Amino acid sequence: MSEPLYGVPHPHGPLLGPLSPPLVRSTTAGQPDAETLRAMGAGERPGEFYQRVGHQNGRAFESLVAAHEGADGAVAFASGMAAISGALGALLRSGDRVLVAEEIYGGTSAFATTDLVRFGVQVDRFSALDLEGLRTALQRPAKIVVFESPINPTLRLVDVRAVATLARAAGALTLFDGTFAPPPIQNALALGVDLVAHSATKFYGGHSDVLAGVVAGRHELLGPIEAWRRRTGGTLAPDPAWLLLRSWPTLALRVQAQQDAALALAQGLLDDVHHGRLVAVSYPGLPQHPDHALARRQMRGGGCVVTVELPGGLTGARRAFDRLTRIARAPSLGGIESLATLPAFTTHAALSTAQRAQAGIADGLLRIAVGLEGADVLLADVRQALGG
Numbered sequence: 278m279s280e281p282l283y284g285v286p287h288p289h290g291p292l293l294g295p296l297s298p299p300l301v302r303s304t305t306a307g308q309p310d311a312e313t314l315r316a317m318g319a320g321e322r323p324g325e326f327y328q329r330v331g332h333q334n335g336r337a338f339e340s341l342v343a344a345h346e347g348a349d350g351a352v353a354f355a356s357g358m359a360a361i362s363g364a365l366g367a368l369l370r371s372g373d374r375v376l377v378a379e380e381i382y383g384g385t386s387a388f389a390t391t392d393l394v395r396f397g398v399q400v401d402r403f404s405a406l407d408l409e410g411l412r413t414a415l416q417r418p419a420k421i422v423v424f425e426s427p428i429n430p431t432l433r434l435v436d437v438r439a440v441a442t443l444a445r446a447a448g449a450l451t452l453f454d455g456t457f458a459p460p461p462i463q464n465a466l467a468l469g470v471d472l473v474a475h476s477a478t479k480f481y482g483g484h485s486d487v488l489a490g491v492v493a494g495r496h497e498l499l500g501p502i503e504a505w506r507r508r509t510g511g512t513l514a515p516d517p518a519w520l521l522l523r524s525w526p527t528l529a530l531r532v533q534a535q536q537d538a539a540l541a542l543a544q545g546l547l548d549d550v551h552h553g554r555l556v557a558v559s560y561p562g563l564p565q566h567p568d569h570a571l572a573r574r575q576m577r578g579g580g581c582v583v584t585v586e587l588p589g590g591l592t593g594a595r596r597a598f599d600r601l602t603r604i605a606r607a608p609s610l611g612g613i614e615s616l617a618t619l620p621a622f623t624t625h626a627a628l629s630t631a632q633r634a635q636a637g638i639a640d641g642l643l644r645i646a647v648g649l650e651g652a653d654v655l656l657a658d659v660r661q662a663l664g665g
């Protein structure tokens with residue numbers, strides 16, 4: 278195989294020259310001769326050629342992700358959805374069957390049921406919390422199993438290794454969305470999945486100012502994904518790639534501080550449950566969480582998202598939501614600012630109250646993506662919002 282056009286892990290050398298990498302915006306690059314032009318045009322050689330094919334800032338980010346994930350390489354895209362749709366678009370063909378977890382990001386679900394179906398892919402759903410159901414679904418051939426963990430917004434966990442093992446035994450690939458728990462927290466490839474995708478908009482960016490996505494895995498799978506990116510043009514641009522490089526050295530520190538604050542917030546809010554000011558608090562790092570043992574097996578920490586159920590259903594949740602002063606009322610997660618959303622109004626608005634209830638999503642649910650303000654500040658904000 279010729280050298281890949283995407284980033285591959287490379288060993289750390291001494292820090293020589295400028296410590297902040299140059300940002301190279303050039304869309305094209307001069308070549309020394311006809312043979313180089315030919316080889317670059319044919320995709321036989323990596324390097325600076327034409328920005329849609331790849332560029333040094335993008336490859337540097339891909340190399341970091343690949344090393345961090347323990348992958349052969351990584352392919353970066355302009356958004357998380359471009360990465361997920363790119364992986365599926367590149368590997369599936371008309372007539373293939375794909376199994377998509379019910380408990381998956383809405384954008385992935387919409388892409389599968391709208392676009393993959395339009396292109397003749399059979400999309401079947403399964404519950405990632407029901408391994409027996411998955412085993413039955415895999416009795417008929419499937420090309421890819423798509424799932425994620427932790428599940429949004431219930432924060433239930435999927436046994437990643439068990440799903441990967443079942444899929445592999447049935448001859449199916451696995452595509453795992455690792456957005457809610459990137460490698461400082463969870464290494465999905467080490468747990469056995471074939472491909473891991475991230476919305477790098479979240480923790481990798483970390484400052485709510487970058488839209489990006491990335492897929493990591495084995496060369497044999499990344500080759501077609503990179504070719505898809507080149508053909509369809511969803512390449513990550515140099516500016517966001519540079520910002521991702523800028524965010525990288527603080528990733529582990531940010532995630533650790535955010536996890537510590539999330540755990541302390543969840544522990545503090547247990548008191549509010551005890552006194553009836555909250556119906557429930559969910560956080561995988563709490564021993565009370567139904568999947569706490571699994572969290573200890575497959576994650577390093579409980580993640581950076583806490584959900585609470587307010588008394589009074591949607592009315593109670595809206596009231597507390599509107600009263601927040603430090604936690605911003607905004608979608609997304611993984612950034613330095615804490616954000617709150619109401620799943621009944623955002624990610625799960627398309628479902629009826631009954632359908633949400635069946636998925637374990639109470640109308641009074643409030644999701645808090647924990648940033649870096651500190652647990653005391655967040656706890657005080659939630660408590661004042663509760664009116665206590």
Ligand code: PLP
Nearest residue numbers: 356357358382454456476478489
């Ligand atoms: N996957 C998950 C779990 C997400 O939460 C999101 C966005 O919120 C995406 C994928 C899509 O990422 P992006 O918004 O970068 O396209």
